[in-house]
Amino acid sequence: MNEEDKKAPYWNWLSAALALAGVIVFIFATFGPPASSSGFVSTVKGLLQVVAPDYVESKAHYRMIPGPGSWLMAFVLGMAMGGVVAGRTFKIPVRDVPELWEKRFGPSKIRRYAAAFIGGFLILFGSRLAGGCTLGLSISGSTQLAISGLYFGVVIFGAAMVTSRIVHGNGGKEET
């Protein structure tokens, strides 16, 4: 166990899974399948509608997702707010450069932010091609027994495990 885990009062996975399943079922009961990558489309659509409304109107991807005044957009903003509340009431301070990353690439914030930006680009490009992300396709889809969700979930985990090993090298190995 590393230092961070000893100090961090993280919830146990079992109780957290119960709590999250409660929220997911609540979302199905009051809205429909939860999604978060769609919130990105709503955000970009809202931004572009200000500067290039004709372009937005001409693109199929923006026509298929509602703009900012939607559940989808409210949900991602809500997640950010939930993060604020959770962060303010949590014992350990956050880091801008994760430990394992720093071990491999040093403390440079620029390097970490650049990688985080590229990673963000890839996860959203992939999500929009598949039609959903970890939540909107893998979790929502599997909950609805969709083969697409199960297939996506297995492949994203596999690809992330390989990538993480390449990125972090042996950094994940415990020292003790």
Add this chain to the structure above:
Amino acid sequence: MITNIWLGLFSGVAFGFIIQRVGATNPNKMARAHLMVDSEIPRFMILAVALSALGLLGLQATGAPRTVILPTSLLATGVAAVIFGIGWGLTGYCPGTCWAAAGEGRMDAVFTLLGGLAGTAAFAQFHEVLIPALYLPTSIGPVTLADWLGSRALAAWVLAIGFALCAWAVGKLWGRRGLSS
């Protein structure tokens, strides 16, 4: 419409709070999950799906919740998942966790969010080319386990039990590397 916004906001706050508390917004913990050192996040996700599938089955018995089954495109869903996995392994955030992590005050999550907005705009630009080229030709339609097994209740239980076993297996397999060294 306005009710929907309040519901979305409320659901988001609850969701964001929970994923922070289990450590899913911590990219270091996520990397340790991907490196098979820390099993908490994968077990949390897998069990949450198992329970949600049973919860949704219950909802469907009492009403008609809105469901959306996305088609499975052998090529596009697979290629998209590989692109997604590379990005996830690199940053340690996914499209949901980066919002909560940004709220938590993590600066690298803000950059993942910005990169995500750029990736969304890029995909939207090429949607008209990529969907007919990659997605549609290998799509087998919106198939579900229920179609294969012939019953929604049976399929939900098979999935829930299968996922619960996966959560157990992850707990057994993860962490070995850390303990043995």
